[in-house]
Amino acid sequence: MKFGVIGTGMVGQAIGGKLVRLGHQVLMGARQAGNAKATAWAAAAGPAVGQGTFADAASFGEIVVNATAGAASLEALAAAGAANLAGKVLIDIANPIDPASGRPPTLRVCNTDSLGEQIQHAFRDARVVKTLNTINDGIMVEPSLLPGGHTVFVCGNDPDAKAQVVELLQSFGWPATDILDLGDITAARGTEMYLALWLRLWGATGTGNLNVKVVTAT
Amino acid sequence: MKFGVIGTGMVGQAIGGKLVRLGHQVLMGARQAGNAKATAWAAAAGPAVGQGTFADAASFGEIVVNATAGAASLEALAAAGAANLAGKVLIDIANPIDPASGRPPTLRVCNTDSLGEQIQHAFRDARVVKTLNTINDGIMVEPSLLPGGHTVFVCGNDPDAKAQVVELLQSFGWPATDILDLGDITAARGTEMYLALWLRLWGATGTGNLNVKVVTAT
Numbered sequence: 001m002k003f004g005v006i007g008t009g010m011v012g013q014a015i016g017g018k019l020v021r022l023g024h025q026v027l028m029g030a031r032q033a034g035n036a037k038a039t040a041w042a043a044a045a046g047p048a049v050g051q052g053t054f055a056d057a058a059s060f061g062e063i064v065v066n067a068t069a070g071a072a073s074l075e076a077l078a079a080a081g082a083a084n085l086a087g088k089v090l091i092d093i094a095n096p097i098d099p100a101s102g103r104p105p106t107l108r109v110c111n112t113d114s115l116g117e118q119i120q121h122a123f124r125d126a127r128v129v130k131t132l133n134t135i136n137d138g139i140m141v142e143p144s145l146l147p148g149g150h151t152v153f154v155c156g157n158d159p160d161a162k163a164q165v166v167e168l169l170q171s172f173g174w175p176a177t178d179i180l181d182l183g184d185i186t187a188a189r190g191t192e193m194y195l196a197l198w199l200r201l202w203g204a205t206g207t208g209n210l211n212v213k214v215v216t217a218t
Numbered sequence: 219m220k221f222g223v224i225g226t227g228m229v230g231q232a233i234g235g236k237l238v239r240l241g242h243q244v245l246m247g248a249r250q251a252g253n254a255k256a257t258a259w260a261a262a263a264g265p266a267v268g269q270g271t272f273a274d275a276a277s278f279g280e281i282v283v284n285a286t287a288g289a290a291s292l293e294a295l296a297a298a299g300a301a302n303l304a305g306k307v308l309i310d311i312a313n314p315i316d317p318a319s320g321r322p323p324t325l326r327v328c329n330t331d332s333l334g335e336q337i338q339h340a341f342r343d344a345r346v347v348k349t350l351n352t353i354n355d356g357i358m359v360e361p362s363l364l365p366g367g368h369t370v371f372v373c374g375n376d377p378d379a380k381a382q383v384v385e386l387l388q389s390f391g392w393p394a395t396d397i398l399d400l401g402d403i404t405a406a407r408g409t410e411m412y413l414a415l416w417l418r419l420w421g422a423t424g425t426g427n428l429n430v431k432v433v434t435a436t
Contacts, residue, residue: 104404110411111324150433155418182418186322190415193328197408200373200400205434212430215368216423 004029004061006054006076008037010137011093012067016041018141020048022171029057029080058084063091063164064126070096070115071108074122086125089161091168092116092188093132093140095195104199107192116188120157127161129154130188131169134198136208143173143211150211151180155187180214222247222279224272224294226255228355229311230285234259236359238266240389247275247298276302281309281382282344288314288333289326292340304343307379309386310334310406311350311358313413322417325410334406338375345379347372348406349387352416354426361391361429368429369396373405398432 005016005028016026026049028038038051050060058064058080068076073094077085096108096115109115116130131154132140139145143152152174156162166179182190202208223234223246234244244267246256256269268278276282276298286294291312295303314326314333327333334348349372350358357363361370370392374380384397400408420426 104407106329110329111414145435146433147436148433151430153415180419180422182422187418189322190418193411193414196329197371197412200405200408201398201432204398204400205432207434209435211433212369213433214419214423215364215366215429215431216425217363217427218365 001025002060002062003027004057004059004064005067006057006064006080007067007069008035008041009067009069011140012065013041014137014141015065015067015093016049017045018172020045024048026050027052027057027060029054031076031079054080055084058088061088063089063168066090066092066094066119068094069099070094071099073115074118077119077123082123082125085123088126089164090119090123090126090128091132091165092119092128092130095133095192097195104196107195110189110193114186114188114192116155116185116192120185127156127158128185129156129158129161129165130185130191131155131165134191134194135211139209139211141172143178145209146211148213149175149178150213151178152211153180153182153187153191155182155185155191157184178213219243220278220280221245222275222277222282223285224275224282224298225285225287226253226259227285227287229358230283231259232355232359233283233285233311234267235263236390238263242266244268245270245275245278247272249294249297272298273302276306279306281307281386283309283311284337285311287317288312289317291333292336295337295341300341300343303341306344307382308337308341308344308346309350309383310337310346310348313351313410315413322414325413328407328411332404332406332410334373334403334410338403345374345376346403347374347376347379347383348403348409349373349383352409352412353429357427357429359390361396363427364429366431367393367396368431369398370429371398371400371405371409373400373403373409375402396431
């Protein structure tokens with residue numbers, strides 16, 4: 001399949017690289033075509049990848065991945081173009097960290113709203129699925145790096161879009177039993193607000209190579 | 219030991235009951251002495267327990283447990299009295315759910331502050347330890363109800379107070395390896411904001427008998 005990856009950072013490169021290894025075609029989009037990171041990454045990643053603008057990536061992809069910093073996501077997706085996103089699965093991996101916040105970082109939106117909801121609201125014809133924002137870039141695409149089972153969350157308003165994302169996550173190596181559907185896009189409040197705990201878990205355990213496993217009574 | 223439990227709800231009764239079974243003395247405090255729930259519970263729980271006002275409970279306890287609803291915690295602790303809390307370990311289990319919020323519930327404080335911090339700030343001489351707020355009342359005091367290991371968080375500014383709480387949690391049945399110290403009381407932002415995810419986990423799994431296990435690379 002063809003994927004457009006919006007964003008050239010570690011998450012975009014991790015997702016893009018995994019997609020290429022799985023045999024997909026990827027176009028990585030940046031604010032401007034010829035972005036140094038995107039160009040270097042595309043050259044290293046081989047002939048199945050290209051680079052261009054946010055709009056090029058959104059236009060190219062049958063599925064589009066928002067891998068920008070959360071504070072820049074709405075602007076980047078606006079540049080990508082609502083028409084280029086219409087009808088498509090839009091996988092949102094971003095966390096709305098306020099870049100002006102100190103330590104610990106705070107969120108720009110939370111509690112009564114979320115970035116996932118803001119994106120769905122701004123791009124009504126895209127089928128937004130929030131996932132993977134609670135997991136670092138290495139584990140996202142190689143869940144077996146952590147021992148035993150651990151959980152990845154998905155949420156969104158469109159059941160078919162979620163089903164496509166669940167299938168994609170399984171191709172990344174996530175067992176079906178470890179993929180938990182939290183419901184509609186308002187659940188993004190939960191997975192985004194969890195970032196505050198996630199950062200503390202990193203501090204307490206000394207590694208960002210961490211995740212949580214949801215455990216219930218049997 | 220002597221424990222004062224501030225609050226007569228399910229959490230207060232679960233914690234109070236466990237403490238009695240472990241051989242401690244408990245005084246359950248309510249807004250007014252003679253509270254029906256506290257009186258009935260104390261009568262059923264046996265001679266090691268009593269009931270009284272918030273101030274009676276705080277005065278009685280060598281360790282005090284805040285098991286009130288989060289929106290009422292600061293007022294209840296003010297009634298308990300700063301002098302009665304001074305120097306004592308104050309275990310805060312509350313979540314700052316806004317009772318005026320609909321579904322999903324929202325928090326009264328989050329992101330840049332937390333209830334745990336507000337309590338520590340308001341009662342400077344108490345040694346606040348936040349714990350157990352992310353786990354329902356049954357699992358709190360009987361962690362083996364869930365299969366395998368799963369994690370309970372503690373945070374607070376006073377290392378000795380945290381050590382006492384860790385010891386207490388172990389007496390509740392929490393293995394030392396499943397008790398994770400997240401640092402100072404500002405980590406309460408993380409464990410309180412996690413409530414938004416926890417409620418979604420409940421919805422998705424169909425049970426509140428749930429917890430998460432933190433998994434790291436070995």
